[in-house]
Amino acid sequence: MKSMPPTETGPAPGDAVQGSGAAPKPRVRDRILDTARNLFYRYGLRAVGVEAIASEAGTNKMSFYRCFDSKDELIAEYLREQGQDYWAWWDGAIAPHAGDARRQIEALFDNYMRLTCKDGSRGCSFGNAVVELPEGDHPGRRVIETHKAEMRSRLRVLSAEAGASDPEALGDTLMLLMEGGYLSRLSFQSQGPLTVAGKAVRTLLDAHIPVPSADAVPPGRAARRRGTAPAG
Amino acid sequence: MKSMPPTETGPAPGDAVQGSGAAPKPRVRDRILDTARNLFYRYGLRAVGVEAIASEAGTNKMSFYRCFDSKDELIAEYLREQGQDYWAWWDGAIAPHAGDARRQIEALFDNYMRLTCKDGSRGCSFGNAVVELPEGDHPGRRVIETHKAEMRSRLRVLSAEAGASDPEALGDTLMLLMEGGYLSRLSFQSQGPLTVAGKAVRTLLDAHIPVPSADAVPPGRAARRRGTAPAG
DNA sequence: ACTGTGTGTTACCGGTCAGTAACTTTTCGC
């Protein structure tokens, strides 16, 4: 039940130290937040203490408490930052296919799979955090619930735009798939069930999006449908 | 970041106390393990201390350490117990439809949805635990990984028995669905995306299980396929 | 009665936790 590898004091090789025209050392608050994001994501919320965060950020607990009211507030802030990055990633993943919602969903999941299978991935910051925050009144919970609700909403909207006959059902199913991939990533290495997410999404899209009537499209196209059907 | 509601010392009303021919008070070890299962599941592994477990079980830390080598060992034992119950539940859910793998899968998921939507559910003990145990050498991790691998395997076998053309893909997709439901249960109340799992499973079964050729079955049956297609 | 086993009790260990006080030093805008 140990928590973390021992921290090294002093500036790490990769740190932004002043000198020879390099970028100025970022403000304490930013360094702390950055460090907290790494540590919280890697080791969990309860496993990482504020002292460890502060010293890993090259500062101390006192400076920490000048920037943040409490550890719980830092956790909430950590989650907000993660959220911002998450939606930036999301928008970037679907941007190349604007106007084609089906392709956007596929691209989103392809991107998601690649990212989540990578070494060092620990799944979803929000999903992991909510496991450690069962108390209903923790400031981080609002952030998490908002984030997940937004995810659900976006997937439903994309499903509707893709022409799904039951966009709520398709959106929610996609959400289950995503969440499942995030969670299963923790128990399996990169060869877990997550590897089929791409195929699964295409199967679901095929099943939920009605094919155009046969006399409205050139023959042969409607029959094989679109995307990759489940082999067989 | 508080951990648990205050514990009450002394025997709780529901406890099995000796008297008037009632069953004898269970042995300490069993009481501790029972309490640990409740507390760990509800509040998480790190949030619950051994002292809290012992006193909630009506004993003390010393007796605790006579039964268990360490908290980490208790965690592993907790997970083993959860595993036994889990497979008993699983077998019970699919037993009524022995011989019809498709119905078994449907029954499994229906049962799973009902259970996981219930008040007080906190998703999957194993999924939650693995979030809190990033260290690769924790005795609990073996239990978790074995459990999840078994789950994956069983879903693949059921998929094969159901006649799926790509049973590995179907099994893994079902696994993602299940894991996703467990995880999303923590961020949503009972009205989360989990509610569509039943429909999603039937859609996937329809898509993965080839329909018998038209001249082998009475007309009208093959056309509408089986189960509940996505509305529309 | 005697003894062994299981259990309860109290006090303690070293370590870590979140959070604070008081003071010094560095940095930056002007």
Add this chain to the structure above:
DNA sequence: GCGAAAAGTTACTGACCGGTAACACACAGT
């Protein structure tokens, strides 16, 4: 250069953590 703001330093509080020592008791089988 000056003053203010930001950051570093040391020492501390009170609570809790996992884990242990030493001892008292209660009840079983013989």
